[in-house]
Amino acid sequence: MSRKKPIKAVALISGGLDSILAARLMIDQGITVLPLKVLLPYLPRERDRTGAKSRLISRLEEWAGVPLAGVDASGEAVALLKSPEYGFGSNMNPCLDCRILMLKKGAEFMRRAGADFVVTGEVLGQRGMSQRRQSLEIADRESGIPGLILRPLSGRILPETIPEKQGWVERAKLLSLSGRSRQAQLRLAESVGIKEPVNAAGGCLLTDPIFSGRLRDLCCHEGLERRGFELLKFGRHFRLSEKTKLIVGRDEEENGLLESFAGPGDVLFYTIDVSGPVALARGEFDVGLIALSGSLLAYYCRPAPGCGVKISHRVQAGGAETISYCLPADEKALEAFRIGK
Ligand code: SF4
Structure with missing residues (x-):
């Protein structure tokens, strides 16, 4: 494969294992990866008691050769809770709207950084609301960069993307994971030297029924704003x-x-x-x-x-x-x- 310039991808990093592995698969294909964390206010205050997630991020930074960048989407993330276009999941989690927001932030970063496409750690069918086939298609469309979002962990069972069509990425080297099992991810993690057990990103407060009850109460009695939201935590x-x-x-x-x-x-x-x-x-x-x-x-x-x-x-x-x-x-x-x- 001859390339005129290095191909760059923005990898959306959730902090869990899957997004790190997706980024690693791209690095292994010779892609220059720019890891990006979209900062959302939906996470609990204490998320990394053992330091395992920080160590995982350090590994990724070593592999990528650049530090993890961050973009703050807190204001937009709280605002979208008022009336998410695609509705809520089983609690107050507007997962599809939230994924679209993250992809839009990734797309903005991609343009600013002169990168070519965006990578995520999503696995087809792993989560109910946002990782169904149809939801992935909606998210791609609404992101503003349809065809430029690659999900390496499920790439071989998803429609071909522009990076594959252009020959930037070899489809045959993508994975075909689907569903909730984590065995394949754990095996892959071990094969790249990640031995510490790290869960999927998880931990979103909006999927917690108690937090969701507090949020409903806030919306109903005080109105939704950032400070009030932070106090719920x-x-x-x-x-x-x-x-x-x-x-x-x-x-x-x-x-x-x-x-x-x-x-x-x-x-x-x-x-x-x-x-x-x-x-x-x-x-x-x-x-x-x-x-x-x-x-x-x-x-x-x-x-x-x-x-x-x-x-x-x-x-x-x-x-x-x-x-x-x-x-x-x-x-x-x-x-x-x-x-x-
Ligand atoms: S679980 Fe929370 S952070 Fe994850 S997509 Fe859903 S709303 Fe967003």
């Missing part, structure tokens, strides 16, 4: 009234985050004399709702039976501190207010 969430929500931290890190998220008019609650969580309340308040918030916070302090907890609250920013003595809510009452059960 941590704490215990309670809907106290149509216009009032309380979030209780689960550990010190979350307590700090709740303090940092408090904006004008929000109310922060702290325990006094005993250690306990911080709570952030947002919306409209009256004396009853302040007392209710205090009782929910007191529940997590686990005071001795019949005893209460001194709790302070302060309206942000700079409101006067008020201290009250709160008896803990009983568990059944507390559960009745919980969002996303």
Whole structure:
């Protein structure tokens, strides 16, 4: 195969194994690969406790000879949740619209970088909504670069793409994977020296029923915006009234985050004399709702039976501190207010 200039592909990297393997297959065919991560806000805060994913990315960067680039699609990703054209999956996951967004970002990057096509780690039939044959066709069309999206892991069972027709990529060297089994990917990973177990990208919060419940509540009561969306990712969430929500931290890190998220008019609650969580309340308040918030916070302090907890609250920013003595809510009452059960 004679080439006038090196052929370049943008490889969309999700952080899971499949996209890394897809990029590797291209590198093995002599393609210059530019790895790109499209940053979405749908992932949990802590995703790589063992460091395995970071190590995997480092391997890819070594193979590609360039660092992983990133483009932030958070604003568009939150906005598309309002009314995704192709609807939601089993929870609040608009997978097909989300894939289209990622491909569009890949296409923009491709043009800017002077690359020739885009590579993804998608496997035909691996995920219900976005990796059916018809969904892949829709995504290709809507990406704005039909024919220029190559899925090396399933390439031999998908229609021929421009990179194959042009002779940039040998179709015979593409794989013909389909379905949910991961055995072939694990074997391939081992053959290229990846021995640490790394799952598929996974971890999307929108596929989680509890998170989806919180998101529905946000859309219904407060409206969807970026800060409100970020707040859904941590704490215990309670809907106290149509216009009032309380979030209780689960550990010190979350307590700090709740303090940092408090904006004008929000109310922060702290325990006094005993250690306990911080709570952030947002919306409209009256004396009853302040007392209710205090009782929910007191529940997590686990005071001795019949005893209460001194709790302070302060309206942000700079409101006067008020201290009250709160008896803990009983568990059944507390559960009745919980969002996303
Ligand atoms: S699982 Fe989440 S991140 Fe993945 S395509 Fe669906 S919505 Fe997007």
